[in-house]
Amino acid sequence: MVVLALTRYIPIAEQSFSALLDQCTIDERKSVFAYKHREDQLRSLLAITQLKYCFKTNFEKNITIIKNRYGKPKAVNWAGDISISHSKEWILTGISTHGNIGVDIEDLHPFPLIKGSEIIFLSENELSSFRSIQNRPAALDYLLTIWTLKEAYLKELGSGFIKTNPTSLSFNDRFKNNEECFTYNGLTGVSTLYTYRMDDRNARVSVSISGKVVPRIQFYQINHQSFLDELL
Numbered sequence: 001m002v003v004l005a006l007t008r009y010i011p012i013a014e015q016s017f018s019a020l021l022d023q024c025t026i027d028e029r030k031s032v033f034a035y036k037h038r039e040d041q042l043r044s045l046l047a048i049t050q051l052k053y054c055f056k057t058n059f060e061k062n063i064t065i066i067k068n069r070y071g072k073p074k075a076v077n078w079a080g081d082i083s084i085s086h087s088k089e090w091i092l093t094g095i096s097t098h099g100n101i102g103v104d105i106e107d108l109h110p111f112p113l114i115k116g117s118e119i120i121f122l123s124e125n126e127l128s129s130f131r132s133i134q135n136r137p138a139a140l141d142y143l144l145t146i147w148t149l150k151e152a153y154l155k156e157l158g159s160g161f162i163k164t165n166p167t168s169l170s171f172n173d174r175f176k177n178n179e180e181c182f183t184y185n186g187l188t189g190v191s192t193l194y195t196y197r198m199d200d201r202n203a204r205v206s207v208s209i210s211g212k213v214v215p216r217i218q219f220y221q222i223n224h225q226s227f228l229d230e231l232l
Contacts, residue, residue, distance in 0.1 A: 002209060003095040004103065004219040005054050007227065009046050010089070017042065019232050020049050027066045031073075043086040051075075051082055051093045053227065058095070058218070072158040083155050090203055099210035102155025104148040108141070108202045118143055121150060121161075123170035141197065141204070146171060148206035149195055153184070156191060156208040183212045 021029060024045070032044045048065055055061045055075070063075040065082070075082050075095075083094040083103040094103040118130060126146055133139040150166045157164070164187065171184065171193070181194050192214055195206040209215065 001097045002101060002207075002215050002217045003054055003058050004207065004217060005050060005093050005222055006105075006205075006219075007046065007050055007091045007222045007224050008089050009043070009091055009224050012042065012228065016228065016232055017045065020045055023052075023231075024048060025064045028064065031065070031067055043091060047084045047086055047091050047093060049231065050091055050222065050227070051084065051095070053222075053231065054093060054095055068158060070159050070162055072155060072160070081156075083152075085151070085155075087203070092205060094207060096209060096215070098215070100156045100158065101210075102152040102157070102208040103206070104151035104155065105203055105205050106144055106148050108144060108204060113143060113147065121166040122146060123167050123172065125170050126172040129172050144204045145195055145197075145206070148204050149193055149208070152206040152208040153186065153191060153193060156210060157186075157188060181214075 021032065024032065028048050031048065032041050035041045035044055051065065051073075052063060055063045061078075063078060065073050065075055067073050073082050073084055080096040080098055081100045082096070083101045085092045085104045087105050088107040090105050090107060092103050092105040094101045118127065122130060122143075130139060130142055133142055149171050150169055151161075153169065154160050154164055154166070169186070180196050181192070184191050184193055189210065190212040191208050191210055192212055193206065193208045195204065197204050
């Protein structure tokens with residue numbers, strides 16, 4: 001089973017920030033303050049809080065979160081896996097009961113990638129396809145799709161871009177047929193990947209789950225204010 005939760009957050013008062021922080025362990029606080037800017041600290045804090053809320057709601061389990069040396073979060077004493085992503089006002093969390101999971105979300109406006117940066121993460125095959133796309137919105141969506149898929153996949157592996165060169169991965173053939181779900185025989189075995197554009201929210205979401213058996217996925221959006229009211 002996989003539980004995906006999405007929140008569109010709004011700024012909170014310092015008193016609420018401190019109250020949520022008081023519910024965190026020392027390791028969780030270190031994760032929050034690893035970010036320099038307050039807005040990023042808030043996103044990190046809310047993501048941790050959202051994960052704990054989902055565990056309690058779906059599995060009646062209280063968890064603590066630590067990170068490996070590559071920054072991948074891990075729920076202590078949980079046989080499955082977890083993943084976190086945030087972009088602008090969006091916070092996406094993923095929980096897997098079996099196997100590893102990686103999630104990524106990117107807001108489309110403004111486009112988050114710098115012009116020319118495609119050469120550092122697209123394979124040669126993908127780069128050729130990208131340069132052949134004449135329609136600019138379609139080209140940008142192609143870039144963001146590949147970016148989020150690679151982010152999600154490398155998060156699933158637990159290494160991120162630090163350990164693996166993203167140009168060594170290629171998902172290009174899948175998008176000739178506009179596949180939103182496919183299997184990929186990758187670095188450590190087979191993974192199942194999903195990607196979809198949330199048109200009403202101007203964002204792209206990608207998920208990578210280890211194995212080729214498609215698990216039951218529960219996806220829901222959390223109301224930010226109701227969520228906080230319940231916790232504070």
